[in-house]
Amino acid sequence: MKTKNIMIVGVGGQGSLLASKLLGQLLLSQGYDVKVSEVHGMSQRGGSVVTYVRYGDEVNSPVIDKGEADYIISFELMEAARWISFLKKDGQIVTNTQQIDPMPVIMGAAEYPDGLVEKMKATGAKVDAIDCLSLANEAGSSKAVNLVLMGRLSHYFDAPEEAWQAAIDATVPAKFLELNKKAFALGKNA
Amino acid sequence: MKQLMQGNVAVARGLYEAGCEVVSSYPGTPSTEVTEEAAKYDEMYCEWAPNEKVAMEVAFGASLAGRRSFCGMKHVGLNVAADPLYTASYTGVNAGMVVVVADDAGMHSSQNEQDSRHHAIASKVPMLEPSDSAEALAFTKIAYDLSEEYDTPVIIKMCTRVAHSQSVVETAERFVPEPVPYEKKIAKYVMTPANAIRKHPVVEERTLKLKALGEGRVYGGVELNRVMYCENAAEHVGVIADSTSFQYAREVLGDSASYLKIGLVNPLPEQLFRDFAENVKEVIVIEELDPILEEHCRKLGIPVKGKELFPICGEFSQNLVAAKLGCEVPEGVTLDETIPVRPPVMCAGCPHRGMFFTLNKNKCTVLGDIGCYTLGSAAPLSAMEMTLCMGASVSALHGFNKASGPESESHTVGVIGDSTFMHSGMTGLANIAYNQSNSTVIILDNSITGMTGHQQNPTTGYNIKGDPAGKIDLEALCRAMGFNRVRVVDPYDLAACDAAVKEELAAPEPSVIISRRPCALLKYVKHNPPLSVNTEKCVGCKSCMRIGCPAISMRDGKSVVDQTQCVGCGVCTQMCKFDAFEGMVGKEA
Numbered sequence: 002m003k004t005k006n007i008m009i010v011g012v013g014g015q016g017s018l019l020a021s022k023l024l025g026q027l028l029l030s031q032g033y034d035v036k037v038s039e040v041h042g043m044s045q046r047g048g049s050v051v052t053y054v055r056y057g058d059e060v061n062s063p064v065i066d067k068g069e070a071d072y073i074i075s076f077e078l079m080e081a082a083r084w085i086s087f088l089k090k091d092g093q094i095v096t097n098t099q100q101i102d103p104m105p106v107i108m109g110a111a112e113y114p115d116g117l118v119e120k121m122k123a124t125g126a127k128v129d130a131i132d133c134l135s136l137a138n139e140a141g142s143s144k145a146v147n148l149v150l151m152g153r154l155s156h157y158f159d160a161p162e163e164a165w166q167a168a169i170d171a172t173v174p175a176k177f178l179e180l181n182k183k184a185f186a187l188g189k190n191a
Numbered sequence: 192m193k194q195l196m197q198g199n200v201a202v203a204r205g206l207y208e209a210g211c212e213v214v215s216s217y218p219g220t221p222s223t224e225v226t227e228e229a230a231k232y233d234e235m236y237c238e239w240a241p242n243e244k245v246a247m248e249v250a251f252g253a254s255l256a257g258r259r260s261f262c263g264m265k266h267v268g269l270n271v272a273a274d275p276l277y278t279a280s281y282t283g284v285n286a287g288m289v290v291v292v293a294d295d296a297g298m299h300s301s302q303n304e305q306d307s308r309h310h311a312i313a314s315k316v317p318m319l320e321p322s323d324s325a326e327a328l329a330f331t332k333i334a335y336d337l338s339e340e341y342d343t344p345v346i347i348k349m350c351t352r353v354a355h356s357q358s359v360v361e362t363a364e365r366f367v368p369e370p371v372p373y374e375k376k377i378a379k380y381v382m383t384p385a386n387a388i389r390k391h392p393v394v395e396e397r398t399l400k401l402k403a404l405g406e407g408r409v410y411g412g413v414e415l416n417r418v419m420y421c422e423n424a425a426e427h428v429g430v431i432a433d434s435t436s437f438q439y440a441r442e443v444l445g446d447s448a449s450y451l452k453i454g455l456v457n458p459l460p461e462q463l464f465r466d467f468a469e470n471v472k473e474v475i476v477i478e479e480l481d482p483i484l485e486e487h488c489r490k491l492g493i494p495v496k497g498k499e500l501f502p503i504c505g506e507f508s509q510n511l512v513a514a515k516l517g518c519e520v521p522e523g524v525t526l527d528e529t530i531p532v533r534p535p536v537m538c539a540g541c542p543h544r545g546m547f548f549t550l551n552k553n554k555c556t557v558l559g560d561i562g563c564y565t566l567g568s569a570a571p572l573s574a575m576e577m578t579l580c581m582g583a584s585v586s587a588l589h590g591f592n593k594a595s596g597p598e599s600e601s602h603t604v605g606v607i608g609d610s611t612f613m614h615s616g617m618t619g620l621a622n623i624a625y626n627q628s629n630s631t632v633i634i635l636d637n638s639i640t641g642m643t644g645h646q647q648n649p650t651t652g653y654n655i656k657g658d659p660a661g662k663i664d665l666e667a668l669c670r671a672m673g674f675n676r677v678r679v680v681d682p683y684d685l686a687a688c689d690a691a692v693k694e695e696l697a698a699p700e701p702s703v704i705i706s707r708r709p710c711a712l713l714k715y716v717k718h719n720p721p722l723s724v725n726t727e728k729c730v731g732c733k734s735c736m737r738i739g740c741p742a743i744s745m746r747d748g749k750s751v752v753d754q755t756q757c758v759g760c761g762v763c764t765q766m767c768k769f770d771a772f773e774g775m776v777g778k779e780a
Contacts, residue, residue: 104533
């Protein structure tokens with residue numbers, strides 16, 4: 002199988018590392034060669050962060066380039082738009098509708114763009130936008146946004162439910178398992 | 192069992208399997224996880240050293256005592272450790288000694304983009320360069336055999352994309368070789384000129400042997416250098432590449448090209464290059480940063496294309512390689528919209544914020560250092576005017592003040608974190624105490640090594656495993672150096688910060704201000720409930736915006752507090768003349 006590409010984007014500190022760990026676990030269990038690439042360090046301090054997940058028969062490069070992503074999973078609305086040039090023409094975006102102002106917006110030097118969901122849809126990209134923060138809070142913690150997104154992504158993926166559940170079991174700390182499974186289910190059924 | 196493993200974790204696994212027993216490192220992105228992960232194995236003694244030079248000397252001492260040892264660092268850390276490295280190349284080792292250096296092409300988290308292969312060449316130490324996690328594990332293990340057989344430290348060179356990418360590895364059991372008995376060998380280990388003169392030719396001879404090893408490609412069952420010919424190789428290009436450049440080239444060209452993949456990047460073999468060049472149509476060298484493989488080819492008289500196609504600056508990707516080779520590049524979705532940049536910022540509740548606000552307000556000239564607080568240079572605080580390397584804030588401040596005298600002494604400060612101060616700020620402070628400039632040094636003590644992801648250091652009182660350890664008393668240390676004026680201030684208290692900065696700059700002698708409060712992200716730090724804005728009191732004056740807190744923004748002309756980010760530190764409440772912030776613990780609404 003030709004290499005497929007999933008990008009996970011968001012704001013440093015939002016918990017994208019757990020999402021990539023979970024996806025890596027899932028894809029490995031499905032028999033694929035997998036590479037997952039993260040950025041640590043300075044950009045984690047509230048900057049724009051991106052994680053690349055690649056899978057297929059033989060994966061070479063650890064990164065995803067412009068025009069290559071089959072899926073963009075975004076923890077924050079503007080970040081989905083920032084990385085949209087990495088999406089394939091027929092690619093799928095799954096995004097949280099939460100908005101987090103970056104420093105230039107906070108300082109009044111720039112404005113948070115309006116109507117991003119509609120604008121992204123107008124490019125021809127498939128966009129699935131949901132309020133993950135509310136669903137995460139419903140599950141019991143604002144930190145469960147990552148599992149809500151994973152639940153939503155499971156719609157588009159040819160992987161059995163048991164494989165998802167096994168990947169969640171393997172990556173989420175036991176203490177928060179129930180909460181995270183609830184978040185996954187809320188995302189899936191949203 | 193097959194499993195996904197990050198490159199750095201794979202190196203740690205390699206240390207474990209190779210029977211390494213002593214690990215000493217200083218954290219630095221993208222190298223940190225090697226040592227953090229190694230510390231999870233109880234069979235290895237692991238520690239954070241105050242700096243990379245100390246770490247390498249600890250590893251050397253352990254090797255001398257006959258146990259396999261390790262030290263890890265980022266690229267600029269190897270500059271600090273260069274002194275022991277260059278002479279350990281002469282002494283050689285007793286038990287195996289391996290060094291990891293992690294480069295950061297693209298400068299995701301670094302102050303420069305230096306190519307560490309130069310250090311291997313200059314120190315004449317062999318360097319292995321993995322291109323994925325499986326190689327990271329395999330290379331680490333054979334590095335110990337190589338170190339012992341060729342009597343030399345061995346460097347493993349990582350880069351951000353190998354260090355922080357997970358790929359599939361298979362693990363094995365740990366095997367600890369018998370300790371090598373320590374023997375007194377003055378001619379081997381005491382590098383006086385007379386002994387070193389005898390050792391230098393030995394080093395040169397070793398390099399020739401290692402070159403021959405590279406020709407043979409395989410060592411200990413592991414392919415150091417790999418040759419992959421495509422069908423009808425003479426009619427297709429041949430790519431010479433190392434590390435991730437090989438992966439990008441393979442992704443773009445697949446089986447339509449031949450490859451000479453270099454894993455032993457120092458020393459480089461000669462015949463292997465010549466043979467490869469003869470068997471392919473033309474040679475293209477793909478390597479990030481400096482043209483080291485390319486210049487090797489040119490020295491051998493092999494005509495190649497290299498940096499005439501590929502940039503020296505920044506990291507590569509498959510699209511970059513495809514474009515430079517004239518291959519098709521995929522077209523992505525285009526959105527005609529300006530997306531505001533999202534630079535990294537100091538976190539909500541960051542204790543550094545209060546001090547930088549104070550320095551900005553007092554129009555201080557601020558010489559800075561390496562850490563989270565380097566973000567103090569960003570708007571709106573904009574309170575840092577120089578960052579060079581670890582420790583330079585203190586030493587450069589002294590030079591700045593010696594050059595300009597009282598004119599700068601009255602408004603110039605150096606700021607340095609607790610971990611960076613332990614790393615190499617102490618020596619600069621000794622210089623101020625000794626050569627007496629009227630300098631004001633501010634130690635931003637957040638009780639952790641922050642930017643690299645919370646590592647303990649000699650001031651925190653805990654070791655790498657989180658167990659109680661020795662704790663250096665910063666106040667006592669500064670006083671012992673001869674500073675009479677040492678004071679501690681809470682950076683959440685803006686009035687106290689302002690008084691401390693004004694008074695110490697005005698004082699007629701050198702002083703140290705310790706701005707002390709633990710990093711807000713530390714697990715043991717208890718947060719207050721988030722604040723909120725009383726929209727009737729808020730007049731939209733934007734005074735609170737001047738502290739650059741990511742949790743505060745303006746909506747419809749009024750301040751709002753992001754409830755998911757605010758930790759209730761209360762610095763904003765001190766900015767507001769209208770008492771618009773509500774919910775501050777310990778303060779009446």
